Amino acid sequence: MATSTPDYGTEPLEVAGPEHPEWGAELAPRRPIARKTLHDSIVESLRDMIISGQFPPGAKLPEKELCEYFGVSRTPLRESFKVLAAENIVELLPSRGVRVTQTTVEDIDEIFEVLGVLEALSGELACLRMSDAEIADIRELHERMVEHYERGERMPYFKINQEIHERIMAGAGNRNLADVYSRLTGRIRRSRYLSSLSDRRWKQAVGEHAAMLNALESRDGERLFRILREHLKNKADAARTTLLEAESHSPSKGSSES
Amino acid sequence: MATSTPDYGTEPLEVAGPEHPEWGAELAPRRPIARKTLHDSIVESLRDMIISGQFPPGAKLPEKELCEYFGVSRTPLRESFKVLAAENIVELLPSRGVRVTQTTVEDIDEIFEVLGVLEALSGELACLRMSDAEIADIRELHERMVEHYERGERMPYFKINQEIHERIMAGAGNRNLADVYSRLTGRIRRSRYLSSLSDRRWKQAVGEHAAMLNALESRDGERLFRILREHLKNKADAARTTLLEAESHSPSKGSSES
DNA sequence: CAATAGGATATTGCATACAATACGCAAGGG
DNA sequence: CCCTTGCGTATTGTATGCAATATCCTATTG
Numbered sequence: 001m002a003t004s005t006p007d008y009g010t011e012p013l014e015v016a017g018p019e020h021p022e023w024g025a026e027l028a029p030r031r032p033i034a035r036k037t038l039h040d041s042i043v044e045s046l047r048d049m050i051i052s053g054q055f056p057p058g059a060k061l062p063e064k065e066l067c068e069y070f071g072v073s074r075t076p077l078r079e080s081f082k083v084l085a086a087e088n089i090v091e092l093l094p095s096r097g098v099r100v101t102q103t104t105v106e107d108i109d110e111i112f113e114v115l116g117v118l119e120a121l122s123g124e125l126a127c128l129r130m131s132d133a134e135i136a137d138i139r140e141l142h143e144r145m146v147e148h149y150e151r152g153e154r155m156p157y158f159k160i161n162q163e164i165h166e167r168i169m170a171g172a173g174n175r176n177l178a179d180v181y182s183r184l185t186g187r188i189r190r191s192r193y194l195s196s197l198s199d200r201r202w203k204q205a206v207g208e209h210a211a212m213l214n215a216l217e218s219r220d221g222e223r224l225f226r227i228l229r230e231h232l233k234n235k236a237d238a239a240r241t242t243l244l245e246a247e248s249h250s251p252s253k254g255s256s257e258s
Numbered sequence: 259m260a261t262s263t264p265d266y267g268t269e270p271l272e273v274a275g276p277e278h279p280e281w282g283a284e285l286a287p288r289r290p291i292a293r294k295t296l297h298d299s300i301v302e303s304l305r306d307m308i309i310s311g312q313f314p315p316g317a318k319l320p321e322k323e324l325c326e327y328f329g330v331s332r333t334p335l336r337e338s339f340k341v342l343a344a345e346n347i348v349e350l351l352p353s354r355g356v357r358v359t360q361t362t363v364e365d366i367d368e369i370f371e372v373l374g375v376l377e378a379l380s381g382e383l384a385c386l387r388m389s390d391a392e393i394a395d396i397r398e399l400h401e402r403m404v405e406h407y408e409r410g411e412r413m414p415y416f417k418i419n420q421e422i423h424e425r426i427m428a429g430a431g432n433r434n435l436a437d438v439y440s441r442l443t444g445r446i447r448r449s450r451y452l453s454s455l456s457d458r459r460w461k462q463a464v465g466e467h468a469a470m471l472n473a474l475e476s477r478d479g480e481r482l483f484r485i486l487r488e489h490l491k492n493k494a495d496a497a498r499t500t501l502l503e504a505e506s507h508s509p510s511k512g513s514s515e516s
Numbered sequence: 517c518a519a520t521a522g523g524a525t526a527t528t529g530c531a532t533a534c535a536a537t538a539c540g541c542a543a544g545g546g
Numbered sequence: 547c548c549c550t551t552g553c554g555t556a557t558t559g560t561a562t563g564c565a566a567t568a569t570c571c572t573a574t575t576g
Contacts, residue, residue: 037352037559039340063527073561075333078529082297082337086344088437094295095528095567110434113383117375125371176368179346180438295529321557331531336559353537353558521574528567537558545550 039076043083050089050100051189061090061098087183101187105243108191111184112236118181119165120228123212125172127221135216138167142213149206154196164209168216191243201238208234297334301341308347308358309447319348319356346445359445363501366449369442370494376439377423378486381470383430385479393474396425400471407464412454422467426474449501459496466492 046066049055067077081098084090091099145160169178185192197205208231215224304324307313325335339356342348349357399422406415427436443450455463466489473482 039559040352074528075560075562079337079340082340083344086341092295096569097527107434110432113379113432114376114435114438117379118372121371121375174368174371176365176442177372180372180442184434184438297529332558333530333532354539355558517576519574519576522572524569524571526567526569529565531562531564533560533562535558535560537556539554539556541552541554543550543552546548 037076038072039079039083042070042072042076042080045070046080046084047087047089047186050084051186053190055100057100057102059100061100063097088187103187103191105240108188108239108243109236111188112232112239115181115184116229116232116236118177118184119169119232120225122169122172122174122177122181123216123224123228124221125174125177126168127216127219127224129173130168130171130216134167134171138164138216139213141167142209145209146206149202161205161209188239191239196242197238201234204234205231295334296330297337297341300328300330300334300338303328304338304342305345305347305444308342309444311448313358315358315360317358319358321355345441361445361449363498366446366497366501367494369446370490370497373439373442374487374490374494376435376442377427377490378483380427380430380432380435380439381474381482381486382479383432383435384426385474385477385482387431388426388429388474392425392429396422396474397471399425400467403467404464407460419463419467446497449497454500455496459492462492463489 046061055061061081063074063077067074070077081090081092085092085098088101091101093099141160141164145157145164148157148160169181172178208227211227212224212231215221215227304319313319319339321332321335325332328335339348339350343350343356346359349359351357399418403415403418403422406412406418427439430436466485469485470482470489473479473485
């Protein structure tokens with residue numbers, strides 16, 4: 001075998017520090033530095049590969065091949081599997097390998113139910129905690145998003161839409177909330193890609209976003225809470241419809257070899 | 259120093275195997291079987307040890323000693339660390355070991371905010387999905403809990419209280435919700451143990467529980483949602499108070515070894 | 517011909533070995 | 547006397563090896 005330290009990092013390291021020496025000031029309340037270990041990098045790569053669909057749901061993750069692909073030994077790879085399993089992205093079948101978790105339609109429904117209250121909460125908190133400037137930024141994003149809507153540009157619309165929700169989530173100032181949220185969205189990100197919205201739903205969504213902005217600007221947390229929950233409920237309906245449709249076209253179960 | 263496997267208290271491991279053969283009946287519609295791997299058992303043991311406070315927040319988890327203690331090699335132990343880190347129970351400092359995550363007062367506040375909407379959602383869904391029989395069971399639990407309250411028996415009260423919330427969570431029929439919920443409660447379980455409620459708060463809590471039962475029995479999801487959120491908000495206040503008090507008494511930074 | 521049993525092969529779980537990094541201490545210099 | 551600096555030790559990160567299952571294929575039997 002080849003062996004002998006194969007081309008390790010994608011990048012050797014990323015010293016987290018932006019600014020470089022100039023030890024003029026009192027030196028460094030610098031935080032621990034973001035050093036990366038192999039398995040950390042692998043986790044990220046694998047997550048991306050799975051979300052991007054390189055490994056479809058139900059697919060087996062072949063240990064040996066991935067080792068060769070990443071140029072690492074089995075130890076860090078296996079540690080990565082454990083992490084991904086804890087995130088519900090893969091499934092560990094003892095003695096029988098690792099598979100990409102199958103996300104069923106029921107899962108999507110369930111997750112959207114949860115996301116509904118989480119986003120609602122983020123909105124409520126954002127009303128309390130965001131600065132006027134931050135809200136103004138979101139207003140601006142919103143206007144641009146509406147322009148994209150009017151021009152029928154789906155992808156840019158989608159991006160800004162996402163951005164708005166993320167800003168509100170960030171503005172809530174609750175890291176634990178954001179963590180939970182991102183973990184759940186990770187599991188349905190792929191489904192979201194697929195879900196293309198109908199013209200009718202699109203119009204409705206834009207309306208809901210306008211209401212969101214109003215509530216946010218008047219800092220009416222309770223109202224924003226309700227709007228966001230409704231908004232997510234509608235999103236869920238749209239996603240489910242698309243997904244069921246897609247499934248009926250290609251009733252691939254994912255697993256099931258022969 | 260001492261060295262040689264300090265006595266951590268629990269037993270070195272527990273082979274999971276419960277039932278043994280008796281191939282009498284038609285043999286086994288048994289699902290994939292819950293086989294346990296070493297690291298799985300270790301994860302559980304460690305989680306318990308941390309929650310029960312054998313490793314205080316901030317304490318370092320010594321790899322070598324734990325290996326000897328569990329009687330395993332470093333590989334499965336390290337895999338367990340990765341899982342616990344993904345659950346936010348421990349922190350991995352690259353090249354510098356593993357520590358029990360410090361849960362700050364801010365974390366507690368944040369987590370309770372999230373738990374509030376999660377429990378509220380569970381109540382709302384439970385109103386839709388629980389059977390009358392299940393609700394009746396909860397009513398019975400509630401009555402028993404009230405009796406404990408009237409007798410001032412805190413621990414039994416606490417247990418049943420917990421049980422009721424868990425039943426509602428289960429009755430929501432949303433596994434993803436339950437997963438997220440249990441992951442978050444895991445991080446504050448320890449704080450909850452400590453938090454002893456004042457007489458005033460206790461009375462209030464019982465009142466809230468009565469209202470919960472009413473809403474549940476009339477299947478008024480919206481109302482139960484609000485009640486549960488309020489209930490959790492109050493719990494949070496109580497917990498924060500107790501925690502701050504406890505902290506001011508012993509401003510220990512956590513670690514403390516040897 | 518179908519079904520089962522047996523074994524060869526591949527894959528997984530765990531242990532150990534080696535390498536790299538951080539930590540502590542002592543000696544030397546300002 | 548305090549700070550720096552180099553080395554020795556301990557701990558962590560990764561690789562490899564060995565044992566235990568699972569998987570697959572073939573051959574044998576009813």
